[in-house]
Amino acid sequence: MDGTTPNFTPHGKHLIAGEWVAGETTFSSEPAHGQAFDYAVGTPALVDQAAKAAEDAFWSYGYSSREERARFLETIADEIEARGAQITEIGTSETGLPEGRLEGERGRTTGQLRLFASHIRDGAYLDRRHDEALPERQPLPRPDLRMIQRPIGPVAVFGASNFPLAFSTAGGDTAAALAAGCPVVVKGHSAHPGTGEIVAEAIKAAVEKCDMPKGVFSLIQGGRRDVGQALVQHPLIKAVGFTGSLGGGRALFDLCAQREEPIPFFGELGSVNPMFVLPEALSARGADIGKGWAGSLTMGAGQFCTNPGIAVIPEGAVGDALIEATVAGLKEASAQTMLTDGIAQAYRDGKNRFDSRNSVQPLLTTDSEGREANPNLYEVSSEAFLGDHTLGEEVFGPLGLVVRVKSTDEMLTLAKGLDGQLTTTLHLDDGDAELARKLLPILERKAGRVLANGFPTGVEVADTMVHGGPYPASTNFGATSVGTLSIRRFLRPVCYQNIPEGVLPEDLG
Incomplete structure (x- = not known):
């Protein structure tokens, strides 16, 4: 920390429509190191206040100009950067992530906000269409028809444990919803409440500087399951963005579907991101691929949704x-601090699941204690893998599984048997092209992103990025939670028939 930068001391309150609100009860943070602080516990009553404020804000924010919203996004980015050192300080304390990782994630977050600002200024995302009237057409005339994408209303966003900035308070879901013209209510993650609070302060400052309606953003800290349930079931919430576990996400998805008015649930639920190492590439540079895989598996203690947990060889x-x-690369890795005690315990439970399977051969096993994680590697045959669905379930942490196949036909069969994934990878050389052409149609049905000769850890924020995939990787069928296309999740098409130009929305006039 720069000695001239004041330390950040959280006040532990919720931000509801521009006001910091205390709670009747509190919970204490569990930082990886440093001081713990108390934070107000969220309640369904606070959810109701925030949702009503968001609905009120929608009637002005939802119909603001693209330029006004773009400036708002850019101002949020500026305000986050102005608090950069303090964000890094509290973020590293709460999560145990190194400073460089937090600074890089902050840059990704502000870069995403500015990218979205540029994108909505351009206007192409509106997908404007116009079929001019044909009054002389026979046997019936055609009316004047115009179509444009319009914002859907208030959006609920759930902060992620593993990305305290890029997938949390001002992360991708929030940025996309605000870009679309939708107010946001965030349920902060209890793994990093202080980081959420200071980012909320940045958004509050941007709201005031840009004279936006106060209800355009609210942050509700902590809370039990009733808070999340109240949020996804509130009748004024029109969509949900979620990054987290399969179990938690599926439960919220079901609640959204069971509402009197069902709403879309855009959940990113995890993936094992299998890699297929084809014969020529394996022969030419198998050792290099193995070394690279070890580095990717252990990056950030394996706490990435795109961590490549399976190699098919x-x-x-x-x-x-x-x-x-x-194995040699994994042995060089030091123990790393995991984000929470609960995540660390889940990692140990996942390792125990592999240890209990007679069909699984340990290649490298280690012990992990407390909040520290050491890497593990196992091997299984293709037949055993396809016969035990649990072996294809995500273990959040630095654990890898080698799946051995006897033939290219068996590799194709295994690919067809995979569940939905965020990513799949082909390691190939020129001589593997024929096999790769057979695999590619299968893999593109299984994943939202297919890559070659690399490792999927890390998601570029760009126009072309797709971060989503068939269930259970996500519930984002036909959508993405990263990249400019993510804005479309919070828009819906509206057709205007014979509406006078002076009455049409500004973007159509």
Whole structure:
């Protein structure tokens, strides 16, 4: 910390429509290091206040100009950067993530806000269409028809445990909803409440500087399950953005579907992101691939939704070389601090699941204690993998599984048997092109992003990025939670028939 930068001391309150609101009860944060602080516990009553304020704000914010919203997004980015050192301080304390990681994630967050600002200024995202009137057409005339994408209303966003900035308070879901013209109510994650609070302060400052309606953003801290349930079931909430566990996400998804007015639930629920190492690439550079895989598996203690947890490789000595290199790379990794005690326990439980399977061969096993995680690697045959669905379930942390196949046909069969994924990867050389052409149609049905000769950890914020995939990777069928296309989740098409130009929305006039 720069000695001239004051330390950030959280006040522990909720932000509801521009006002900091205390709670009747509190919870204490559980930082990886440093001081713990008390934070107000959220309640369904606060959810109701925030949702009503968001609905009130929608009647002005939802019909603001693209330029006004773009300036608002850019001002949020400016205000986050103005608090950069303080965000890094509280963020590293709460999560145990290194300073460089938090600073990079902050840059991603502000960069995303500015990208979205530029994107909505351009206006192409509105998908404007016009079929001019044909009054002389026979047998019936055609009316004047115009179509445009319009904001849907208040959006609920759930902060993620593993990305305290990029997928939380001012992260991708919030930025996309605000860009679309939708007010946001955020349920902060209890793993990093102080980070959420200071980012909410930045948004509050931007609301005031841009003279936006106060209800355009609210943050409700902590809370039990009743807070999340109240949020997704509130009749004024029109969509939900979520990044988290399969179990928690599925429960919220079901609640959204059971509402009197069902609403879309855009959930990113996790993935094992399998890699397929094809024979020529394996022969030419298997050891290099293994070394790279070890680095990707252990990056950030494996706490990425795009962590490549499975490598599918042919049987034989060439495959053994990749495994040896992977084990050697994993042995060089030091123990790393996980984001929460609960995540650390879930990682140990996942390892125990593999240890209990007779079909699974341990290649490298380690003990992890407390909040520290050490890497583990296992091997299984293709037949055993396809016969035990639990082996394809995500273990959030630095654990890898090698799946050995006897033939290319078996590799194709295994690919067809996969659940939905965020990513799939092909490691291939020129001689693998024929097999790759057979695999690609399968893999594109299984994942939102298919990559070659790399590792999927890390998601570029760009126009073309897709971060989503078939269930259970996400519930975002046909959508993405990263990139400019993510804005479309919070818009819906409206057709205007014979509406006079002076009455049409400004973007159509």
